[in-house]
Amino acid sequence: MTAQKENNVAIECRGITKRFGSVVANDKINLTVRKGEILALLGENGSGKTTLMNMLSGIYHPDEGSILVDGREVTINSPTDATKLGIGMIHQHFKLVEVFSAMENIVLGTRETLQKPKEMKARIEELSARFGLEIDPQEKIYNMSVSEKQTVEILKVLYRGAKILILDEPTAVLTPQETEKLFEILRRMKSEGNAVIIITHKLNEVLSISDRVTILRKGRSIETVVTSESDVHSLTELMVGRPVELSIDRPPVENRSEILKVVNLSIRKPDGALALNDVSFTINRGEILGIAGVAGSGQKELCEGLVGLLSVEKGAILYDKENIVGKTPAEIIDLGISMSFIPEDRLGMGLVAGMGMVENMLLKSYRSKKGPFVKTQPAREQAQRLIKRLEIVTPGVDTPVRMMSGGNVQKVLLGREIESSPNVLITAYPVRGLDINSSYTVYELLNEQKKKNVAVIYVGEDLDVLLELCDRIMVLCHGKITGIVDADKVTKDEIGLMMTGEQLQSESETEGEN
Amino acid sequence: MENVKQKSSREALLHIIKRQEMGKRQATALRFGALLLALIAGGVFILCMGHSPFGVYRTMVSGAFRSKMAVQATVRNMIPLLLTSLSVTLAFKMRFWNIGAEGQMIMGAVFASYFGLFHSDWPHAVLIPVMLLAGIVGGGLFGLIPALFKTKFGTNETLFTLMLNYIALYLVVYLEDRPWRDPSSPGYAKFAIFGNNAKLSKVFGVQSGWIIALVMLVAVAVYMKYTKHGYEISVVGESEATARYAGMNVKKIVLRTMFLSGAVSGIAGMVQASGTTGTLSQGIANGVGFTAIIVAWLGRLNPVSIFIITFLFAVMEKGSSVVRSTFNLSEAFASVLQGIILFFVLGCEFFIRYRIVARKRGGKTEQ
Incomplete structure (x- = not known):
């Protein structure tokens, strides 16, 4: 590695491993982001994208491996450490105080809360203008739309002097027009020499915004490709691990x-x-x-x-x-x-997270039998039938559904509802x-x-x-x-x-x- | 990897990490380990007091079983504790924090005592079922009050049930002082002793309340595991949103379950008054309703485990009293010893769910 190249690298991960109990969320992941570049981190749910980024922003600590910022090995113990290193993360779920104004949220936790409001406002406005952000610093958060809230989050990390920006699924809550506006902002940051990491699973966006793509699959970094040399199909194949029919x-x-x-x-x-x-x-x-x-x-x-x-x-x-x-x-x-309803909150509403498949099948049918007792046999048979029909992967029909993967949980819920022939x-x-x-x-x-x-x-x-x-x-x-x-x-x-x-x-x- | 490292800050020495689900065997081993540690720590305490730990422990265990009478006393200690533990288990399974078993037990005893004090001329075969029913109604209604307020106004059941305990307790004080005072007793106020018709007969030398307690143990176990009601209780406890989604009437379930929970405590009150103390008294519950909370949690809301833990508690209770008299120790000594044992056993629950990990250099974890 030459010294010059080293200089150009904003952040580098070498062999990062993170385990949660017996689950290996990240397995020897390597990742390099250069200055003035937008890197897309692509991977399916559960492939370890958010875990990796949480380690860069100091929320988790890696079990193995090292993180280098500007070529120096660092230990990031807390989000404060990350901020000091110029790493700013914009989470999928906004972390804002609803009753505070945009400005109060932006300065919250910095030493500058004691400044005069006028000075703070001027600084925020100057920052907004530089990156093409539109926000009224005095507006309260609860009055803002989702995309405005996101803008405040971005300003929050920029105000803290972030040179490396991490965005976790930033477009999930935006309209296509708002997404385009966000991308404009990201391009502006890139041209200022910042490094941007964007986590997403929307392929079209990856292709339109990023310079390079690093693909994660099952906790491993599979490959890093140059965006201009790839297309939807090659990326999907890398992400899933085999060719997929996409229509x-x-x-x-x-x-x-x-x-x-x-x-x-x-x-x-x-x-x-x-x-x-x-x-x-x-x-x-x-x-x-x-x-x-x-x-x-x-x-x-x-x-x-x-x-x-x-x-x-x-x-x-x-x-x-x-x-x-x-x-x-x-x-x-x-x-x-x-009528059957598959609610958004599957484990909190559609199913009982701590119960197994059998007891979850009972949820809709337990009342139909006469007498004071619950009959589990038909529910057990129904559970076994669903496992076969929908290829549900579970250690057993009595394993709590919260231990199952998201896809299998949804199959249990959908399967139960469809069986009631709505x-x-x-x-x-x-x-x-x-x-x-x-x-x-x-x-x-x-x-x-x-x-x-x-x-x-x-x-x-x-x-x-x-x-x-x-x-x-x-x-x-x-x-x-x-x-x-x-x-x-x-x-x-x-x-x-x-x-x-x-x-x-x-x-x-x-x-x-x- | 190079060895030269520049650190931006120092790493924390210890980290608390949430465990994956722990295996049953491992968890049991940990709990026994905690018990052992508790005995060692308690032993150090006994040693400091100038006694032999082995002697004290031996006396404690043998004290609970040394004679027929001792065994009977141990069983007698078990009855109210088992019933109130089952009572709070019903509510806890629904995540309804019923801290009011104490009060519900007292109210059960008050309702039952009305018949025991003023209708003792009724035949035994009629009076006892009536008193049992009165205990159920008294405890049940007292359990229903916080449930009504919670479903109607969203009040906090923990505080509500806690405060109701004092209302029940001071109601007994009032009854003893004025309306139900024994007129034939000179000097300070007290309740009259029940007539013989109002007393539970003895089976195998222990008041027959133990039969009632065992019947309730089976009934509660079956109710929770195999009935529609029991299933509804678990669903409401896990997630109210899911219960509503499944078309359950959550309010009705909460009210019904709290009535039953109170009723089981009410039975405990009736059994205690009619079988053990022979009348109503201020110390009728004597903190059993609070101990029940610990028992229910230690037993993980499983009736069979609760039965075992109740037994251990009763042994400890009886054993400590023997230790007290044998070694001429103060009452506080036994309480301290019990506290030490509980501290370890309850503390180990933390380690079942979490583990502490020490960090080594370079972000590597010692495992």
Whole structure:
């Protein structure tokens, strides 16, 4: 290694290993990031990306291996150490004080909190201007949109003089337009000679923003490639370890007949804020209705309202002109509707994390048997059937589901719900946290249900998937519908615009069709 | 790798790391190790007091079994502790922190004592079931109060049940002083002794409450493991959101379970009043409801383990009293010894879940 090259390297990891109990999260990982470069860290969920970055930012400590910053070996014991070394991390989940202003959050924890507000404001504004960030330093966090909050996070690390920026899945919560804006900022940082590491599993973004890509698989650094010399297919292959078919099937809708009609539905969150505001739409048999929107636009409340977990403030959910709002689950089943709900929080709501598959199967069926006792035998058989059918990997049907991998957990949940042969299947972020293989299994299962004439609702975040999988897409923004469109007649950008609240002109036509 | 290292800061010497699930055998070994350490530490304490640790320990164990009467006393100690431990287990399984077994036990005893004091002319075969029922209702209702407030207003059940203990205790003080005071007793106020019809008969020389306790042990074990109600309790305890998702009526389950939890403590109160003390008294519960919390946790909410631990506690209790009289020690001595043993046994639970790792240079972990 020549001295000159060494100089150009901002941060280097040599043989980093990290174990959690018997699990090896990182196995002798090597990683080099140069100054003035954007490196994408690509890998499926559970491949060890976040663990590695948490070690760079001082949250974890490696068991083996060394970290070099500017060619010097360092020990990073705490986030404070990381800050001193010029490493700044922007976490997936923002770490901001909601009731503080942007400025207060930015200076929080630095020695400069004692400065005059005017001086701090000037410094922040100067910093913002340099990197093209738009933010009002005096605005409170709780008034901000997700992308503004992210901007504050970025300013926070820049204010501390970060030269190495780590972003953990920064685009997961952004619209396509906001993503482009973020990338503009990252390019600006790069041109100032900073090193940027961006963690993501969205391939298109990797290709558009990064200079080089390091691929992690099962805790190992597989390869580092130059972005301009690779494409979606070669990257996927490296990430998964074998060639993968990347297209999602969309079988045609056969007979579009209405099963549920939602009229002027309004739902309040438990804290009293209006989560859904006067929403009307229909769900048809044998189609997949996608729901798009920035996180927190009312998707959760819509799902929970439909299945009766949240009380409805106003409006109706009609099944054959009969309003099912306020009816008990038993009364709803008597009408001939069987609704299944795959909640976003699988282990905290859909399943009991500390129980095994058998007891989780019982969750929906234990009441149907007569007498005071629970019969576990049918549930045991059901669990074994699901293991075979969906190829679920688990040490046993009584192993707590929280010990299973994310993909297998989702298979347990989906499998249980599908076995109850629903005619409405509501899924909230069903592939979140799943690896590519499991994700495609989920898409296939949903399509299978669609072919069985089940009405499927798919709340998703990846617009590419929504566009490929769904028949119609409904876009929510601040609890209002900003458009219901046919998926094959709309572009990603148009959906992105609707997510930020702009109504689409073609909307009236689509509604006319229904 | 080069040996020259420049460090930006010093590494922490010790780290606490969460363990993966520990194997059953390993956990058991650790618990026995903790018990051994406790005995050693207790031994040092005994030595400092100028006695032989082996002599004291031997007396402790033999004291609990040395005679038929000693064994009977040990069993008698077990009855209220077993019942209240089962009582809090029902609530704890639901993650409802019922610290009020003490009060619920007292209320059970108060309700039962009403019949024992004022209807002792009823035939034994009628009076005892009525008193048992009264104990169930008294304890159950007293358990229901915090559950009602929690489901309606979201009050904190820990504080609520804790404070209710004092209400129950001082209710007994009031009853003893005024309305239920024994008029035939001169001098200071006290309750009259129950008539013979109101006393539990003895089986094998011990009040028949032990049969009730064993029946409740089986009943609670079956209820928790094999019934729909028991399943609902576990689901609510694990995650209320999941319970609601599955269509369970969480409020109803909480109310029902807390009534049952209180009822089992109420039975303990009735059994204690009717079988052991022969009347109501201020010391009817005597802290058993609090010890039950420790027993339930040590037994990991498993009825069979709880039975074993209750037995050990009763042996320790009886054994200490024998040690006290044999070696002429103060009552505090036994309490200190019990405290030392509990400290180690409870402390080892930390090491079952976490381990402490010392760091060596270069970020390498000594394993």
